[in-house]
Amino acid sequence: QDVYRLQGVKINDKHIEVIVRQMLRRVVISDSGDTRFIREEQVERSEVLDENDKMEADGKLPASYMYVLLGITKASLSTDSFISAASFQETTRVLTEAAIMGKRDELRGLKENVIVGRLIPAGTGMAYHRNRRAQSNGEDLGGEHAWPVTDDVIIDLPQEDISAS
Numbered sequence: 084q085d086v087y088r089l090q091g092v093k094i095n096d097k098h099i100e101v102i103v104r105q106m107l108r109r110v111v112i113s114d115s116g117d118t119r120f121i122r123e124e125q126v127e128r129s130e131v132l133d134e135n136d137k138m139e140a141d142g143k144l145p146a147s148y149m150y151v152l153l154g155i156t157k158a159s160l161s162t163d164s165f166i167s168a169a170s171f172q173e174t175t176r177v178l179t180e181a182a183i184m185g186k187r188d189e190l191r192g193l194k195e196n197v198i199v200g201r202l203i204p205a206g207t208g209m210a211y212h213r214n215r216r217a218q219s220n221g222e223d224l225g226g227e228h229a230w231p232v233t234d235d236v237i238i239d240l241p242q243e244d245i246s247a248s
Contacts, residue, residue: 084096105153105155105158106152106155106158107128107150107152107153108127108128109127109128109150109151109153109158109161110126110128110148110150110151111123111125111148111149111151112124112131112148113147113148113149114147116138116145116146117138117143117144117145118134118138118145118146120134120146125151128150131148134146156171159172160172160173163191164192164194165177165181165188166188166194166195166198167194170194191204192204
């Protein structure tokens with residue numbers, strides 16, 4: 084923040100906290116325990132926490148991990164949304180990798196929803212997205228919580244069999 088202040092720019096601490104949080108969201112598995120992870124694999128911390136909760140509930144050995152500090156560029160490119168990553172940098176590489184891997188973009192974030200022209204999952208768009216999730220789970224919110232849900236957009240890139248080429 085001092086660098087910004089020297090230039091006469093004031094930035095609230097919360098903005099710095101968000102950036103640092105994004106830079107620290109990935110971890111490296113140091114011991115996979117009984118989980119599906121592989122030693123030295125780099126994954127989202129939230130995935131490890133979810134998997135470890137399942138392992139502990141089943142009485143199995145959880146994974147241990149170490150935090151990885153990613154640069155801002157790398158943190159932006161390592162998001163779950165390939166649409167968001169492709170809009171940031173290295174567009175061709177990101178989209179090619181997504182197509183080869185057969186990735187699916189669930190359009191959960193603000194940026195990817197803006198890119199495809201949908202309501203963002205915030206503010207008044209929260210009701211729409213809550214109802215959309217409920218419908219996909221077979222639930223009916225009905226009444227005041229109901230919001231018309233139409234054309235569910237999920238970008239799904241089918242994985243090609245490159246061995247046939």
